[in-house]
Amino acid sequence: MAVTAIIEDLKSLDTSTLVDKVESNLVQLLMDRKLKVGDAIPKEVELAESLGVSRTVIREALLRMRMMGLIESKKKKGAVITSPDLFGIMSKSMNPHILDQETLKDIFELRLVLEIGMADLLFHRITAKDIKELKVIVSNEPPMAKNYLFNIEHEIAFHGKLYEITGNDALKKFQRLLLPVFDYVHNSGLLKKQTGTQTFVSHKALVKILENGTPDEFRTGMRNHLQNHFARIFAK
Amino acid sequence: MAVTAIIEDLKSLDTSTLVDKVESNLVQLLMDRKLKVGDAIPKEVELAESLGVSRTVIREALLRMRMMGLIESKKKKGAVITSPDLFGIMSKSMNPHILDQETLKDIFELRLVLEIGMADLLFHRITAKDIKELKVIVSNEPPMAKNYLFNIEHEIAFHGKLYEITGNDALKKFQRLLLPVFDYVHNSGLLKKQTGTQTFVSHKALVKILENGTPDEFRTGMRNHLQNHFARIFAK
């Protein structure tokens, strides 16, 4: 056996810490037992005994699971299974000041991708009431809304409403997460400054498409509406 | 003051635990000091002393930060700042067997949104080499690939390559996360069964669009390609 191979073997042996093992054991256990939301899990001391480790380790493993949203622990009551909130977890580290530039740019792009791609969901789920609300939103916008910076509130109101219409909760939460990062990137020096400030397809036009148009038209319209952002992304 | 108001006031007092405070203190500290990736943070005992809490609390706070990907701790060296991997965190709880049905469906939809919305990124970043690779991938596909189930590998190869072409790392990671869930939902009873198995726009056609077409054409094509999935979503 070659030396490198031996080294590889050793490396793959077990680099994981005790807590790692306990954690995956516990997760596995919950899944095996098909525990449902609300079900209680054994107490810390019981787990410590049955797994033969200290309560410290158990607590650390449980803490991780708590962070992942798998469990929720209350004094006296112990811990109960919960349904993890995927994006709630993410929100903890979704901090523009902490993320690196590449990720920040990626997230900027991600928003554009989502808003163009959500067309079909919008058309399938939009109601007359939604359209009415959208019209109210755009009617409150100042005319000639050329400068993004001065209209953040309107941007948020309009685009946020779109996410709401999709009826996709994960998407909504994702947006709320991405929003601050998007704004941060927009206002930071990470992207080239906008050259022109022409407006393209307006919010009003998008509403019109939603009312009378097709998903394809909406995608094209939204792509156009976001042109300034795309220009900044693709500027070299 | 009404009784209910008093109660509300009391509730908002401070339900956060000691670890919560220490955690936010630490995160704030890192941001204030503008620490960069690779910089070391004080040792556990030092932190415990300077904040006037036990090492237990410090460890728990640090553990959380480690889970969020903010720091990485090594024996002897202490902990160093790292750039958080947004989706790495999520992956822990991205388990189809644990997530609730609504979230699962939402994620199913999310994939469709992404793949339609990513058109512009694709067109801007695709290279001749990429197109060549895509052609290889589709040439390996069996003709008349009508049944999704028998062609998962090809689906993954093709669509995975698309994500790669976007050059958006966050998007790529997100996809890798969503993929198992998507498959799970597809094969589960969560959605109505497909009625027809007609194929619409094929992989081959999509490649052609990527080579000679426009983003708009690609979006329309991809929407059509995913028609079977959409049909299942919208089936009542």
Added chain:
DNA sequence: AATTTTATTAAGTCATACATAATACAAATT
């Protein structure tokens, strides 16, 4: 100079004790 051994350091693990908060149940008040 290069390698091996040793010492040191900081995180990982353990055990124990006490604090705190939520619950259940008994007791007291009306």
Added chain:
DNA sequence: AATTTGTATTATGTATGACTTAATAAAATT
């Protein structure tokens, strides 16, 4: 009898000190 109040219990939260382990640095050996 019904509701409130007090009390005991219980499980998590916090604190402390000791020990283990692994990575690094320093010293010793070749």
